Amino acid sequence: MSKQPILEIKNLHAGVENKKILKGFSLTINAGEVHALMGLNGSGKSTLAAILAGRDGYEVTEGTVTYLGKDLLELDPEERAREGVFLAFQYPVEIPGVNSTYFLKAALNEIRKHHGLQELDAIEFLALVKDKIKLLDLNEDLLKRSVNEGFSGGEKKRAEIFQMAVLEPKLAILDETDSGLDIDALKIVSSGVNKLRRPDSCQLVITHYQRLLNHIIPDFVHVMADGRIVKSGGKELALELEANGYEAILKQ
Amino acid sequence: MSTATETIEDLVKTEYKYGFVTDVETESTPPGLSEETIRHISAKKNEPAWLTDWRIKAYQYWLKMPEPTWQFVKYPKINFQDISYFSQPKPKANAPKSLDEVDPKLLEMYEKLGIPLRERGRLAGVAVDAIFDSVSVGTTYREDLAKKGIIFCSFSEAVHEHPDLVKKYLGSVVPYTDNYYAALNSAVFTDGSFCYIPKGVRCPMELSTYFRINAAKSGQFERTLIIADEGAHVSYLEGCTAPMRDENQLHAAVVELVTHDDASIKYSTVQNWYPGDENGVGGIYNFVTKRGLCKGKNSRITWTQVETGSAITWKYPSCILLGDGSKGEFYSVAVVNNMQQADTGTKMIHIGKNTKSTIISKGISAGRGQNSYRGLVEIRKSAENARNFSQCDSMLIGAKCGAHTFPYIEVKNTTASVEHEASTSKIGEDQIFYCNSRGLATQDAVNMIVNGFCKEVFKELPMEFAVEAQKLLGVSLEGSVG
Secondary structure, eight states, X not given: OOOOEEEEEEEEEEEETTEEEEEEEXXXXXXXXXXXXXXXXXXXXXXXXXXXHTOTTOEEEEEEEEETTEEGGGXXXXXXHHXXXXXXXXXXXXXXEEXXXXXXXXXXXXXXXXXXXXXXXXXXXXXXXXXXXXXXXXOGGGGGSEXXXXXXXXXXXXXHHHHHHHHOOSEEEEESXXXXXXXXXXXXXXXXXXXXXXXXXXXXXXXXXXGGGGXXXXXXXXXXXXXXXXXEESTHHHHHHHHHHHHHHHHO | OTHHHHHHXXXXXXXXXXXXXXXXXXXXXXXXXXXXXXXXXXXXXXXOHHHHHHHHHHHHHHHHSOOOOOSSOOOOOXXXXXXXXXXXXXXXXXXXXXXXXXXXXXXXHHHHTTOOOSTTTOOTTEEXXXXXXXEEXXXXXXXXXXHTTOEEEEHHHHHHHXXXXXXXXXXXXXOTTSOHHHHHXXXXXXXXXXXXXXXXXXXXXXXXXXXXXXXXXXOBOBEEEEEEOTTOEEEEEEEEEOOOOSSEEEEOOEEEEEEOTTOEEEEEEEEOOOOOOTTOOSEEEEEEEEEEEEOSTTOEEEEEEEEOOOXXXXXXOEEEEOSTTOEEEEEEEEEEOTTOEEEEOOEEXXXXXXXXXXXXXXXXEOTTOEEEEEEEEEEOTTOTTOEEEEEEEEEEOSSSOEEEEEEEEEEOOTTOEEEEEEEEEEOOHHHHHHHHTTTOOHHHXXXXXXXXXXXXXXXXXXXXXXXXXXXXXXXXXXXXXO
């Protein structure tokens, strides 16, 4: 059975205001796969995440991004989200006064509307939330508070993964989700992510450190430098990186 | 690159949906202001001599006053001789005796505004006094309220039917010497609402006045007087709209509230006067004096306002906390968009012992709007153990608007505790992108963020109003982000 590609990035060149950041980046992710993207600061990892999610301010000069057969770059960020793209933010944004549950219900209903499904009412949504909340050992009180407001670093990351659990994306991009997490939080977040693996969806895990990959076991590991992938391999590549450092790999 | 900012600009652009003109025959006095105009108005309303004299005194005083210039708003000098001071729908033979006799065109207009006056369609649980240009066209639920001893009628009727009450309280909170526009209002006011809640009565429904300016070249000068006697409680709503016109129109109202021992008044405003177009042409000058006197011990006055309309909003709903243990509260959301300007806030004057005041002000600026919070917290020497808490937050949408804060604090008693918190935030592209990346369209994201910002004020609004206010805010900011 041939694999169903979800995301195909071909020879992507992009940057901001005359500064090139991505220089011929290519990557294909199939349904059911987990890919880890590693690299030093400034290698272009977060830029890639931002471009995939549709953040303003980046200019794509060359290359294509195909998502489930569609030109992803043509879609507005909210359309991408409704089509199943999800970015777990490195720095989740606070929205004071907007209740977390209300926010997430509005988001889920936008996605459901887009797919011609009936919107969930408050009661149905709460039932869904109760179900998902167990996955992540999330303190229910967080959902009664404003979106990310006053959350600790760990709480913010957990809330991101919780959103991911509720919205059930086809393509989940985790941008340095491990940064700022202590080991316990890291375990909780990783186990949540693992539980969200499904045969019809995929995950792109962006990280600086190998330690996350002790918990989220990737099918493929890619090392990024100067705007493109310089080496790809299985999960053992991450261990090699950990042992020898980026320098050794980049020299090869 | 700059799309995020442009979106912000686009989002605030929207049509004012109450801008229609109602085609009713009106009779207006020719523009101009003199003692004669005032006598004319007074005669039209068949007023007693004491009231005519009061008006004339106010006018004489006004003539000697300089026009104030300290406010942080700009507008060309107003020519007071250009304004028509009295306009009313032409009476058909006899004045309507009940709402059934009111010109159907007027009833239709109020229906279009969502304020049905006819018996059948009336708003459940809300009694409405509808003011059209200079006169009240009708008050609903009067009889039901009368059974409880509550007086709710137009100001003109109150002058004839309850002269003692009017005489006792008129100008007792805002004397005509108070300020320039209060003096002008005292001289030329035409109508307004009057409300008296007797001892120990809790008003069973929301009372409401709906103001509509229709005639061109006219000003609206109304007075509202609400008295809550000992232990009485009332919640009062005020709404306003006007047609879209190229010229500026002046609205200079005076609102006076009095609470006796253990009484409370909650006064809520949703102000949606025509704000002018995106280039700042036309719109209402909303120069209003609103003040409440907490006369009795443990009495309470709450002002809640959502200000989205008017070319210029200039007002400070205030509380004089005279009775020991009395409480004043001010919750405000003021939105400026396009070329709108607002200089608004409150004054809390603590005189009695153990008096408390709370101020929550949320200013939102979009387009090229300028929004100022100006507030005074004054603790007089007699005010032992006075407490105040103020919070003033500003939100900026886009890069061409402004937010300003002018807090004044005067404390003359060392037992006082005064707290002031202030913040200014920009509606972030980050916040909008975050919402986008969860599937929410930009307009919905802005509405959500702004509503979140205003939450502390909205929760103080009566239920029906809270929903309307949220919608209104959405409409006012439509096109401000994109």
